[in-house]
Amino acid sequence: MSKSLVEGTIVSNEPISSDCYSMFISAADIANAAVPGQFINVYINDGSKLLPRPISICEIVDDKVRIVFRAVGGGTKELATYKAGEVVRVMGPLGNGYPLEQDKSYMLIGGGIGIPPLLELSKRLKGDINIVLGYRDEIFLADEFAKYGKVYIASEDGKTGVKGNVIDAINEYDLSADIIYSCGPTPMLRGLKAYGSEHNIKTYLSLEERMACGIGACLGCVTKSTDVDSHSHVNNKRVCKDGPVFEASEVDL
Amino acid sequence: MNLSVNYAGVTFKNPITVASGTFGSGVEYSEFVDLNRLGAVTTKGVADRPWEGNPTPRIAETYGGMLNAVGLQNPGIDVFVERDIPFLKQYDTGIIVNVCGHSEEEYVNVVERLNDVDVDMLEINVSCPNVKEGGIAFGTDPKQLNHVTKLVKSHSNKPVIMKLSPNVTDIAEMARAAEDGGADGISLINTITGMKIDVDRRKFVLANQTGGLSGPAIHPVAVRMVYQASHAVKIPIIGMGGVMNAYDALELILAGATMVSVGTANFINPNATVEIIDGIEEYMKKNGVDDINDLIGAVE
Ligand SMILES: Cc1cc2nc3c(=O)[nH]c(=O)nc-3n(C[C@H](O)[C@H](O)[C@H](O)COP(=O)(O)OP(=O)(O)OC[C@H]3O[C@@H](n4cnc5c(N)ncnc54)[C@H](O)[C@@H]3O)c2cc1C
Ligand SMILES: Cc1cc2nc3c(=O)[nH]c(=O)nc-3n(C[C@H](O)[C@H](O)[C@H](O)COP(=O)(O)O)c2cc1C
Ligand code: FES
Numbered sequence: 001m002s003k004s005l006v007e008g009t010i011v012s013n014e015p016i017s018s019d020c021y022s023m024f025i026s027a028a029d030i031a032n033a034a035v036p037g038q039f040i041n042v043y044i045n046d047g048s049k050l051l052p053r054p055i056s057i058c059e060i061v062d063d064k065v066r067i068v069f070r071a072v073g074g075g076t077k078e079l080a081t082y083k084a085g086e087v088v089r090v091m092g093p094l095g096n097g098y099p100l101e102q103d104k105s106y107m108l109i110g111g112g113i114g115i116p117p118l119l120e121l122s123k124r125l126k127g128d129i130n131i132v133l134g135y136r137d138e139i140f141l142a143d144e145f146a147k148y149g150k151v152y153i154a155s156e157d158g159k160t161g162v163k164g165n166v167i168d169a170i171n172e173y174d175l176s177a178d179i180i181y182s183c184g185p186t187p188m189l190r191g192l193k194a195y196g197s198e199h200n201i202k203t204y205l206s207l208e209e210r211m212a213c214g215i216g217a218c219l220g221c222v223t224k225s226t227d228v229d230s231h232s233h234v235n236n237k238r239v240c241k242d243g244p245v246f247e248a249s250e251v252d253l
Numbered sequence: 254m255n256l257s258v259n260y261a262g263v264t265f266k267n268p269i270t271v272a273s274g275t276f277g278s279g280v281e282y283s284e285f286v287d288l289n290r291l292g293a294v295t296t297k298g299v300a301d302r303p304w305e306g307n308p309t310p311r312i313a314e315t316y317g318g319m320l321n322a323v324g325l326q327n328p329g330i331d332v333f334v335e336r337d338i339p340f341l342k343q344y345d346t347g348i349i350v351n352v353c354g355h356s357e358e359e360y361v362n363v364v365e366r367l368n369d370v371d372v373d374m375l376e377i378n379v380s381c382p383n384v385k386e387g388g389i390a391f392g393t394d395p396k397q398l399n400h401v402t403k404l405v406k407s408h409s410n411k412p413v414i415m416k417l418s419p420n421v422t423d424i425a426e427m428a429r430a431a432e433d434g435g436a437d438g439i440s441l442i443n444t445i446t447g448m449k450i451d452v453d454r455r456k457f458v459l460a461n462q463t464g465g466l467s468g469p470a471i472h473p474v475a476v477r478m479v480y481q482a483s484h485a486v487k488i489p490i491i492g493m494g495g496v497m498n499a500y501d502a503l504e505l506i507l508a509g510a511t512m513v514s515v516g517t518a519n520f521i522n523p524n525a526t527v528e529i530i531d532g533i534e535e536y537m538k539k540n541g542v543d544d545i546n547d548l549i550g551a552v553e
Contacts, residue, residue: 003284005523043521048317050468050521091523210312212319212520215284217277219297219326220312232328234305241281 003215004029005091011064012084017140020070020113021080028063030092036100036121037183037206037245040065040092041214044075053079054211054240056183057093058116058141059123065092068116068141094214095244098204102126104178107201108149109166109192110134111184115141117206121181122148130175134166134184167191177201186253193248203248209239216241224252254537255544256530258292260489260511261412261437263373265292265347268506268545269530272467272493272516273298273351273376273416274323278337279344285523290530293347295514296337298378300353301362303329308460313449318470318495319517320447322461325353325378330366338370348372351416357404364409374412376440376491377405392418392443395430402434412437414491417482419445419471424478425485432486440491440514441482442475468517469495476508483509483550497525499532509550 008027016022030040034057041052053075059066071080082088098121105128108118115133122129122145129149133142137157145151153161154169162169166188169175176199182192183206196203209221222229222236226249229237237243237251256267270293276282279294288294306326313320327333333350341348350372354360364375379391379401391397402415415431417424419442431439444465449458475494483490492510495517496502502513518525533545542548 005285047469049314050317050319050517051312051314052520210310212312212321212517213275213281214520215281215523217281218275218312218321218520219277219306219323220321222306222309222311222326232305232326233303233332234326234328236305236326 002033003091003094004033005089006030007087008065008090010082010084010086010088013080013082016068017138019072020068020140022058022066022068023079023082024061024064024066025088025090026064027090030090031060031063031065034060034065034093035097036124037098037117038093038095039117039244040067040090041094042067042079043089043091044078045088046074046078049075049078051212052091052214054094054214056117056206057120059120065090070113091214095240096242098181098206098245100124101179105176106130107132107170107175107177107180109180109182109184111166111188112136114182114184114188114206117183118181119144128177130177132166132169132175134169134188135160165191167195170195180204182206190253193253196248204245205248205251206244207239207246207251208244211240214240225250226252254534255546256534258511258545260491261374261414263347263412265512267292267530267533268512269502269526269533270295270347270349270491270512270514271519271526272514273378275516275519278333278340280337280340282519282523286527288341288344288346290527291346292512293349293373294341295349295376296333296341296351297327298325298351298353299327299330299333299363300325300355301330301359301366303327303332310458310460311464313458313464315447315449315466315470318466318468319520320449320459320464320466321444322459322464324461327353330363334366334370338372342371349374349376349414351376351378353378357401360401360405361408364405368410372411374414374437375405375409376414376416377401378416378443379418393421395426398427399430399434402431402436406435414438414440416443417441418443419474419478419494425481428482428485432488436488438489438491439482439486440493442471442478442494445471445474467495469497471495472497472501476504479505479510480508480552496529497521499529499536502529502533503536503548506545506548507550507552511549
């Protein structure tokens with residue numbers, strides 16, 4: 001699973017909601033090496049934005065990597081303007097990805113812009129798949145997930161699915177599973193960590209942290225871990241290298 | 254064409270090294286960079302025991318730069334010597350070990366431990382602005398700097414480079430204080446203390462509130478300080494601060510640096526070091542320069 005730094009050609013870049021975009025990048029070396037839950041570093045052309053943007057791999061299709069991102073700040077807003085045929089520098093695949101534990105029952109739980117990495121995962125798992133997606137208001141990607149499992153939706157405005165968050169949806173539909181795979185904002189992950197331990201469900205969380213190098217060298221992106229980490233032998237695992245996916249009991253959120 | 258330089262009695266195949274803390278011990282970057290190409294690898298600051306560093310967020314991007322408040326997280330000298338040195342020894346590159354400490358005693362512990370380890374030079378970080386108890390006092394008061402330089406020199410059998418903080422009014426005075434203390438060289442600049450506030454949340458972006466500014470935003474400050482320091486002392490200089498390409502590196506060499514470290518640029522382009530070495534060679538070819546040493550301090 002070696003990492004590559006490549007000039008990827010953008011195959012398409014289209015809005016899928018008022019502020020989310022779906023981009024396919026042709027990058028065979030990355031596509032061939034990647035597993036679900038890994039991410040790529042996207043380098044922004046505007047040189048004043050120095051640091052690469054870490055973005056999860058949403059899907060791998062042949063030699064293409066798909067990312068789905070929300071235009072929130074300068075970097076992602078610039079990324080939203082890139083057109084098919086243009087070239088973007090990307091590095092990946094980075095991080096560990098979700099461990100695939102086959103032939104079990106699963107809940108894939110995503111919140112907001114944490115939803116995309118679960119798509120490739122849902123394609124690769126064999127077993128009983130329930131997919132719980134939490135949104136603030138606008139829904140995206142839900143129809144694509146429906147091909148790979150049963151989809152349950154929670155929205156904060158209550159316009160779609162259960163009004164509330166993903167835990168409200170789990171309770172409302174009385175869902176259970178052997179394994180939880182999740183990605184989303186920290187408060188949601190904190191809630192799922194507690195939920196998983198209470199219900200004795202093995203729970204994987206994909207975390208986010210501010211990054212610089214993205215490959216484990218700068219120690220910028222650590223998270224408090226219950227065991228000693230392999231790098232500094234303190235309790236600071238690197239989200240970019242030891243993660244972004246951790247078993248819930250590994251981290252102190 | 255000669256790219257090799259002699260720094261404090263040690264020969265390096267070219268003047269390019271990496272800035273401490275931006276490259277770890279080279280393990281991670283070795284996937285992208287042929288470490289054999291580098292003049293030297295300068296390793297992340299190491300103390301006499303493991304340090305946890307600061308809480309997160311530790312990183313914030315700024316216009317043309319970045320702030321970091323990693324707080325010198327490191328595994329301590331024992332793990333470093335047993336794990337990282339053997340890794341680097343596989344390569345044909347120099348090794349410069351960056352040393353940090355909260356107290357005189359801690360510096361001495363690390364330096365003595367390295368006496369029987371085969372590395373080329375030590376770089377003493379007296380300037381990290383992140384750790385409240387230590388660093389900063391040694392690095393901003395010439396008397397203290399002079400004192401710690403003497404102390405480290407008296408316990409070390411290796412060439413000792415003192416790494417200077419830019420957070421001072423008179424860099425020449427600091428350079429002289431290190432030279433008078435017996436330093437074999439100086440390196441500069443470390444990061445410039447900065448702060449970033451999230452206006453929407455009305456909160457500090459970094460958990461540590463302040464952080465060290467690095468990257469292209471600080472390059473002109475580095476050029477000025479290297480120039481001033483090189484006119485104040487005779488000992489050789491490692492210049493750094495915002496070097497993104499060969500021209501930036503050459504600027505520091507023309508200002509008086511014998512070697513140049515590449516730091517933040519590694520985050521933007523993992524292959525930056527090698528591209529810079531190639532770029533320097535190209536510049537020399539184009540301009541008929543046979544020896545890189547002819548460019549050191551050659552600004553008119
Ligand atoms: C492992 C990982 C996977 C991610 N996957 C996705 C994804 O699939 N889709 C998506 O839309 N977003 C994802 N993010 C978040 C994404 O990295 C940020 O939204 C993006 O960096 C914002 O950049 P900006 O220039 O638009 O914002 P700005 O706020 O201008 O960015 C300023 C700096 O802060 C950093 N930053 C800002 N927000 C975040 C954040 N939430 N996490 C980490 N760094 C941040 C930026 O990288 C940049 O260095 C992921 C983050 C991580 C760590
Ligand atoms: C993430 C990060 C970590 C750093 N860690 C150290 C360190 O451990 N010891 C040290 O002396 N300097 C450290 N520095 C400072 C750099 O070595 C260098 O002096 C500074 O970043 C300026 O160079 P640049 O602009 O090329 O990065 C660090 C810088 C960064 C960005
Ligand atoms: S971003 Fe550098 S160690 Fe994770």
